[in-house]
Amino acid sequence: MSTFFSDYKAELIYTAILVLILIIIRTIIVITVKRIGRRSGSTEARASLMGRYATVTLILLAILVEMIIWGVKIDEISVVFSSVFAVIGIGLFAIWSILSNVTSGIIMFFSFPYKVGDKIAIHDKDFPIKGIIEDIRAFQLHLRLDDGDLVTYPNNLILQKAVTLIEKDALDDTSIL
Structure with missing residues (x-):
């Protein structure tokens, strides 16, 4: 176990820094969205929903950065992401109406x-x-x-x-x- 920590010390430190930065960015985004919601007269639930959307986006970005930190090659990342996006694209095409409603909900917020x-x-x-x-x-x-x-x-x-x-x-x- 101690060899794991000594072998991957730099990656673990970068991961901890990434998590800390993402927590700070998420907090700033959530506070900003809630302020915009209060200023525009939106409900707390709608502001919370926008905060969740931002959190999911940040988690996806964190996964991408984390893969780079741990040494996954860009070629491998591009193959994985293109495959995932192809499958998601086909699935989302079938439910485009739901996506347009969610996107409209974000615009309306x-x-x-x-x-x-x-x-x-x-x-x-x-x-x-x-x-x-x-x-x-x-x-x-x-x-x-x-x-x-x-x-x-x-x-x-x-x-x-x-x-x-x-x-x-x-x-x-x-x-x-």
Whole structure:
């Protein structure tokens, strides 16, 4: 066991430094995302979701850097990553709708002009909707209609349709509840 530590002392030190740097970067990103979320009026759950996305991205980058630290050749890394991305690409092509909803959810976190509690109208020619935004999730928007029905509307469609703000913070009105 002691020969392992003496043989791989440099790699272990670099790994510890990498982990420390990644923890610091993750903390900075999570704090920044939460500040952006508070400033834009987003819910804590949405800010937490964006933090998880950042964490997964950092872990994937850490795996790549860790492979380089431990001496895996670039040729070997490229073969592994191209194979993995080919399989993932084929699998993700089958579920592109889910990915477009998640991507739209990320976009909506940073630049969606409407917040939870706003009453909006979605101008969809097939299914026009007027309702109060109850929640904005990773895949869909929850709208409470005037008749009390709950409608989930996909995030990718909300970015493709015209939306009108009818009333700001309509949830504050106790007559709705």
